[in-house]
Amino acid sequence: MDVSAFPPIIRTTRSPSFTILTSPSLSNFTKTRKVKPGVLTQHSLAPVAALSDPFVLQIAESLEDSLPSFSSNLQKLRDFSSESLLSTPWPSRKDEPFRFTDTSFIKQSEIIPVSSPPPPESLNNLSVLEATHLLNLTIIDGYIIDSLSQLSGLPNGVFVGSVSSINSTEITKRVLQFLPISIQGDLFLSLNGVGSPDLVVVYVPEGCKIEGLLHLRCISSEGGNKDSKKLPVSNPRVLVVVEKGGEIGIVEEYMGGDGDLSYWTNSVMEMVIGEEAKVSHSYIQTQSLSSAHIKWTSIQQEKSSSYELIEVSTGGKLSRHNVHVQQVWSDTITGLSTFHLSGSNQTQDLHSKIVLDHPRGFSRQLHKCIVAHSHGQAVFDGNIKVNRFAQQTDAGQLTRSLILEPRATVNVKPNLQIIADDVKCSHGAAIYDLEEDQLFYLQARGIDLKTARKALIVSFGAEVIERFPSKDLRKKVELHVKKLLDPEVHVENSM
Amino acid sequence: MLPREVHVSYLPTLSNPCSFLLPRLPKPPPMALLHRFGCYSSPSPPPSISITKSTSQSVFFSASALPRSRRYPRRFPSFRLTATLATETPAGSVSDGGGGPPKLLLEVKDLTAVISESGKKILNGVNLSIYEGEIHAIMGKNGSGKSTFAKVLVGHKDYEVTGGSVVFKGENLLEMEPEDRSLAGLFLSFQSPVEIPGVSNSDFLQMAYNARRRKLGLPELDPLQFYGYIMPKLEMVNIKVDFLNRNVNEGFSGGEKKRNEILQLAVLGAELAILDEIDSGLDVDALRDVSKAVNALLTPTNSVLMITHYRRLLEFIKPNYIHIMDEGRISKTGDISIANILEKEGYKAM
Numbered sequence: 120m121d122v123s124a125f126p127p128i129i130r131t132t133r134s135p136s137f138t139i140l141t142s143p144s145l146s147n148f149t150k151t152r153k154v155k156p157g158v159l160t161q162h163s164l165a166p167v168a169a170l171s172d173p174f175v176l177q178i179a180e181s182l183e184d185s186l187p188s189f190s191s192n193l194q195k196l197r198d199f200s201s202e203s204l205l206s207t208p209w210p211s212r213k214d215e216p217f218r219f220t221d222t223s224f225i226k227q228s229e230i231i232p233v234s235s236p237p238p239p240e241s242l243n244n245l246s247v248l249e250a251t252h253l254l255n256l257t258i259i260d261g262y263i264i265d266s267l268s269q270l271s272g273l274p275n276g277v278f279v280g281s282v283s284s285i286n287s288t289e290i291t292k293r294v295l296q297f298l299p300i301s302i303q304g305d306l307f308l309s310l311n312g313v314g315s316p317d318l319v320v321v322y323v324p325e326g327c328k329i330e331g332l333l334h335l336r337c338i339s340s341e342g343g344n345k346d347s348k349k350l351p352v353s354n355p356r357v358l359v360v361v362e363k364g365g366e367i368g369i370v371e372e373y374m375g376g377d378g379d380l381s382y383w384t385n386s387v388m389e390m391v392i393g394e395e396a397k398v399s400h401s402y403i404q405t406q407s408l409s410s411a412h413i414k415w416t417s418i419q420q421e422k423s424s425s426y427e428l429i430e431v432s433t434g435g436k437l438s439r440h441n442v443h444v445q446q447v448w449s450d451t452i453t454g455l456s457t458f459h460l461s462g463s464n465q466t467q468d469l470h471s472k473i474v475l476d477h478p479r480g481f482s483r484q485l486h487k488c489i490v491a492h493s494h495g496q497a498v499f500d501g502n503i504k505v506n507r508f509a510q511q512t513d514a515g516q517l518t519r520s521l522i523l524e525p526r527a528t529v530n531v532k533p534n535l536q537i538i539a540d541d542v543k544c545s546h547g548a549a550i551y552d553l554e555e556d557q558l559f560y561l562q563a564r565g566i567d568l569k570t571a572r573k574a575l576i577v578s579f580g581a582e583v584i585e586r587f588p589s590k591d592l593r594k595k596v597e598l599h600v601k602k603l604l605d606p607e608v609h610v611e612n613s614m
Numbered sequence: 615m616l617p618r619e620v621h622v623s624y625l626p627t628l629s630n631p632c633s634f635l636l637p638r639l640p641k642p643p644p645m646a647l648l649h650r651f652g653c654y655s656s657p658s659p660p661p662s663i664s665i666t667k668s669t670s671q672s673v674f675f676s677a678s679a680l681p682r683s684r685r686y687p688r689r690f691p692s693f694r695l696t697a698t699l700a701t702e703t704p705a706g707s708v709s710d711g712g713g714g715p716p717k718l719l720l721e722v723k724d725l726t727a728v729i730s731e732s733g734k735k736i737l738n739g740v741n742l743s744i745y746e747g748e749i750h751a752i753m754g755k756n757g758s759g760k761s762t763f764a765k766v767l768v769g770h771k772d773y774e775v776t777g778g779s780v781v782f783k784g785e786n787l788l789e790m791e792p793e794d795r796s797l798a799g800l801f802l803s804f805q806s807p808v809e810i811p812g813v814s815n816s817d818f819l820q821m822a823y824n825a826r827r828r829k830l831g832l833p834e835l836d837p838l839q840f841y842g843y844i845m846p847k848l849e850m851v852n853i854k855v856d857f858l859n860r861n862v863n864e865g866f867s868g869g870e871k872k873r874n875e876i877l878q879l880a881v882l883g884a885e886l887a888i889l890d891e892i893d894s895g896l897d898v899d900a901l902r903d904v905s906k907a908v909n910a911l912l913t914p915t916n917s918v919l920m921i922t923h924y925r926r927l928l929e930f931i932k933p934n935y936i937h938i939m940d941e942g943r944i945s946k947t948g949d950i951s952i953a954n955i956l957e958k959e960g961y962k963a964m
Contacts, residue, residue: 555771556808560862563768563804564822564878565796565829574821578812578861585812 172208175306178230179204182314182354185232192282192291193318196298200312207306216305219498219530220468224437225383225411228350232314233341236262241340255334256280260341260353261316267336276324279333281317282358294320294360297391297419305441307413311387315356323365325393332368332401332589339373342380345409352383359390361398363421368399368588373414375407375434383411390417392424394448399427399588403596406434408463414440422448429586430457431596432467433603439468439498446509449477458583459488461495461527462603468498475509486518487583489576490527491604498530505537505544512539516546521553521579577601719886719917720744720767720787725778726942727766736762738942739778744886744917751920751928753953754939755961760921761805763939764890768802769795783885797829801884803875805891805921809863815874816858819844819881826882847880850910852903868895876907887911888919893927905930925953938964 179201190197209226210217237259256279257267263281270279278285285291299312323329335357343349361367373384384406392398406412412435418426432438444453459467473482488497497520505512520529533546553575561571580600587593720743727737736759744750754760766773767780769792780787787795810818816837823843824834835843848855851873863871872892879887889908893901908918908931920931928936928950936953938946938961946952946964955963 554808557810559770559792560804560808560810561818561822562792563796563802564818564882565793565825566821567793567825568791570821570825571793574813574817575810578810581812 171205174209174226175204175207175310178310179313181230182232182310182352185234185314186316190283192295193298193315195295196312196315196318199299200309203304203309204306204313207309210306216470216500219496219500220437220439220466222437225350227348228381228383229343229348230383231343231349231351233260233351233353236260236264237340239266242267253334254279254331255336256319257336257338258319258355258357259338260351261355263317263319274327274329277327277329278320278322280320282320283317285320285322290322294322294358297358297360297389299389303443304415304417307385308387308415308441311354311356311385311415314352314354314385315387316354317356319355319357321357321359321367321369323359323361323367323396325362326364327362328366329368332370332592334370334372337371337373337384337386339375339380339382339384339406339410342375342378342382342407342410345379345381347381350381350383350411352385355384355386357386357388359388359398361390361392361396363393364395365393366397368401370401370403370592372403373406373412373434375405375410379407379409381407381409381436383413385411385413387415388417389415390426391419392421392426394421395423396421397425400429401587401592402428402430402432402440403592404430404432404434404438404440405599406438408434408436408465410435412438414438416440416442418442418444418453420444420446420448420451420453423450423452425452425454427452427454428456429583429588430455430469431460431580431584431600432457432469433460433462433600435465435467437466437468439466439470442469442471444471444473444482446473446475446477446480450479451475451477451481453480453482455482455484455486456583456586457486458580459486459497459499460580460600460603461488461490461492461497463492464494465492466496466498470498470500472502472504473514474504474506475512475514476506477508478510478512480509480512480514482512482514482516484516485583486516487520487580488518488529489521489523489579489604490529491523491576493524493526495524496528496530500532501534501546503535503544503546505535505539505542507538509539510541512542512544514542514544518546518548519579520548520550521576522550523552523576573605576604716745716747718743718781719746719748719783720919721779721781722767723779725763725766725780726776727762727773728776730772730774736773736942737766740939740943742937742944744919746885746915746917747913748935749912749918749920749931749933751922751933751936751953752939752944753922753936753956758939759942760939761890762942764802764888764919764921767795767888768792768800793825796882797826799883799885799916801879801882801887803872803879803887803889803892805894807863807871807875809861809866811861811864813862814858815860815862816840816844818862819858819878822878823881844881847877850880851877851907853877869897869900872896872904873900876904880907880911883911883916885916886919887916888921890921891923892920893922893924901926901930925957928953940964 210222212218212221242264253269254272255269257264273279278290282291282294285294321333337355339353341351341353343351359369371388373386390398404412420426426444428442430440432440442455453473455471457469459469461467467488469486471484473484482503484501486499486501488499490497499518501516501518503514503516505514516533518531518533520531522529529550531548531550533548535544535546537544553572557575558568558571561574562568577600581597584593584596584600587596722740722742725737725740726735728735740763752760762773766775767787769790775788782798782800785798790798820835820837820840823840827834848857853873863874866874872895875892892904896904905927912918918931920927920933922928933950936948936950937944938952
């Protein structure tokens with residue numbers, strides 16, 4: 120990782136962004152400087168846009184209609200979300216957070232909320248679910264499916280399930296106090312708040328360390344035909360609360376149902392990590408290439424807590440992951456390792472934000488992406504904010520992109536905003552084809568160029584994949600990625 | 615200097631001892647005689663051959679005068695060579711076994727090369743001939759072109775050959791792709807091997823070894839079979855098994871990188887192994903391990919070209935010839951005595 124110490128700087132404008140449209144020689148390198156100052160978004164500058172967007176209201180209404188009338192537990196969240204929807208228009212390319220990400224695929228589809236859990240008889244046909252004896256909770260279209268879940272063996276006091284089935288008022292109260300975790304969200308976060316049929320709760324009491332990984336299997340089973348324009352939308356929502364000294368490893372996996380269906384998964388996971396608590400979060404997204412996958416992951420970290428995200432996203436025609444980590448007290452450890460693969464006509468987007476407000480935070484971010492299709496796109500906006508009191512912060516960020524086809528696009532915007540004056544921060548961005556030296560090394564051992572290229576492409580993502588906490592997971596994801604990068608590989612046990 | 619005696623003994627464990635027993639001893643070439651070099655062979659009955667050779671240290675050749683036919687017999691340190699240590703060598707190089715003269719393995723003539731990017735001249739007419747079974751060493755100042763020469767031989771794209779010829783085993787090496795040069799039996803142990811994160815050593819070695827087997831028309835090995843093949847090689851280079859799970863050269867110490875290069879040599883085998891500063895950054899123990907492995911890999915038909923700054927390495931792997939490289943050409947050629955002078959007086963003495 121590139122490490123360099125920055126002199127104390129105060130930045131009021133965002134750092135320049137790079138738009139790179141590649142030709143094989145990478146010669147077409149244009150650098151555009153953003154002139155618009157400040158962090159205000161476009162719509163709040165223009166009074167007209169502050170009015171309600173009829174299209175958004177229409178979606179919100181249909182989402183509300185799709186849900187059973189009243190849920191006391193979620194009402195506060197729904198009200199809060201509805202209110203913010205009133206002043207949030209559908210994002211356009213003029214809005215900074217969506218400058219490189221085109222959401223028209225969703226907008227131009229016929230959006231239909233999924234209004235009920237899947238009928239039990241349809242579950243037998245879901246080939247994506249392999250039998251497992253590991254701790255797991257299956258969520259289909261936002262609804263918990265108990266018959267496909269296996270939660271026995273959880274330690275006492277740990278709760279995993281629907282908020283409505285928590286049998287302790289104390290825990291219910293404790294959990295709901297965090298709703299909604301107030302962050303600067305966007306339209307999609309609010310839509311989820313309005314449309315989520317249930318709240319999945321993972322509660323780890325004080326000092327409880329859970330062995331083994333908890334697997335959350337999120338499946339989108341309702342789907343329109345690829346060309347039908349129908350886009351069933353589901354809004355899964357998970358809240359994780361880990362009390363002081365607790366530890367848990369969560370695998371959050373998004374899969375499609377059978378076939379290449381179009382659907383829209385608009386998912387949210389919120390997490391509150393208590394003092395000295397530890398969470399390892401593995402996130403795998405392999406949904407249909409005709410789907411939209413919009414995800415919010417919002418983390419709050421208490422004193423000396425540690426959060427580690429390892430992500431591999433390969434699915435979706437439009438896939439966007441918003442990761443927001445907020446430090447609420449000092450000495451936190453945050454690790455984000457993400458690998459995006461855009462192997463067909465698809466957009467893979469990561470918008471991450473780490474906000475450090477307190478001393479001695481430590482964060483490391485590694486983002487890697489491969490664009491292996493001429494109409495593929497990868498977007499990365501990685502913001503790290505080191506505020507006035509976040510002295511002795513050590514923040515590192517590195518992004519690397521591999522562009523394998525002419526006209527494939529990568530938009531990266533790594534940016535640090537530093538106000539504290541005693542910090543160590545670094546960032547680096549590199550966009551390249553494969554390393555000549557590495558290719559030559561393999562060739563010099565008798566490996567032909569094609570095989571060498573393949574090995575290096577697969578290895579590019581391996582740096583992230585090998586950080587997954589279990590060997591099975593690493594194997595599974597590695598095979599999946601290999602298969603996507605090389606259709607000739609016939610893998611029986613693919614994902 | 616006193617005449618040297620070199621004893622070579624082959625144990626009868628060799629797969630085909632006969633091919634080695636029939637003397638591969640060179641007929642004393644006329645040029646050598648002119649230069650007061652004498653080779654006397656006294657074939658003793660199997661299983662051992664002893665070669666007695668006297669050399670004169672005072673004779674140096676300049677590069678242009680290097681006689682093609684001047685050959686030393688291979689000086690073998692007395693080591694045990696067992697069949698398991700011999701690697702399959704790529705096609706077509708089976709020892710002639712019939713006692714003919716050693717074959718010319720590599721012939722470099724007037725080789726000139728530039729850095730592709732800047733056009734800067736690096737090699738200014740290198741001439742070098744290596745016969746089967748010979749050990750050569752190249753020494754020279756920093757920047758004299760030693761490593762460049764090695765990289766040009768294996769086809770590194772940073773350099774462009776502007777003139778001259780390189781013939782390896784009768785074929786024009788310069789027309790071959792890097793992978794074909796490797797498959798033909800040329801191996802370069804890199805001075806600073808590149809790190810390849812995400813590719814494990816075992817995958818890499820298996821990939822490379824299977825490429826070789828394909829070339830030889832042999833069935834590829836599956837991971838389990840390969841494991842069986844590689845275990846003795848690991849032992850030979852004194853490397854732990856968990857090394858295989860690590861990524862290629864990633865986070866390796868200097869010594870580990872060099873051992874890894876030699877492990878690759880052990881796995882793949884080579885008729886001509888070019889060792890570019892395998893001694894740099896090694897402590898004495900590691901150097902001994904690495905040299906031992908190299909010596910164990912030597913057979914009467916394969917050859918070694920070492921590049922080094924220090925005489926220390928030459929005490930472990932004893933060369934037949936030492937060449938001094940200067941400003942992109944070989945300016946002097948001689949025996950170990952050159953290294954002794956260098957050690958004492960530096961390159962100005964050359």
